[in-house]
Amino acid sequence: MQITHIFHSGFFVETEQADFLFDWWKGTLPARTGHRKPFYVFVSHSHGDHYNPDIFGMDADAWLLSWDMKPLIDERFPDLKDRRRLFFLRPHQSLMSDAFASSEASQASILQNALGMSQGSLAPSTLFSVYTLASNDRGVAFVVRTPEGSLYHAGDLNNWWWDGDADDQRLAHFYHDELSRIKGTHFAAAMIPYDLRLKEPGYGIRDFLRYCSTDAIYPMHENADLASVKHVFANDPLMKGVQNVYF
């Protein structure tokens, strides 16, 4: 599994069997190498810093979009060609792919509704499964399971600790309730906001690690230049003991 942080909350993830793009807004996409693999584009919510309209012109097999993208698409992109390949996900919804169906004419048929988050090892024919959490900002967070490991992309689900007032505390409770739904899950990589506008930018990652474990953390949504994030992150006492942080 090869993960590239493109910009802000945008990531490209390449696996043996399929490629995934998350929340691409700006920045150069890595070249896709080798034979053409199934390609899936994810958008966690409709805020302008989480998607670029160019995604709809991409040669993707399916677009997995937060439910709040639906009215936006109806209004701004009414002429999108193959709407059967657009999937609008509500919180706590899951979809499962089937690689055996991927050569069929209707790529959309490779995604089926599943019940809850998939557990145990994936069937060999499964390219990926996705499960959504509700966001306390807008849209959803994604849990994507692949045969090479699981990915977490928070979107804008976070512990938004601006100054610790009642509203921040309410958002923190919401975040913890959502994390409790994936408690005990081990991830290959977790992409989580580390937003330097916050008084406590590290709380989102700290809380995540109380519920889940991960081989790698990718701080995102930094709203500052990456060099300054690295410095602040390295000196954040909350991050002591976190291995494999990637910028």
Ligand SMILES: [Zn+2]
């Ligand atoms: Zn955002």
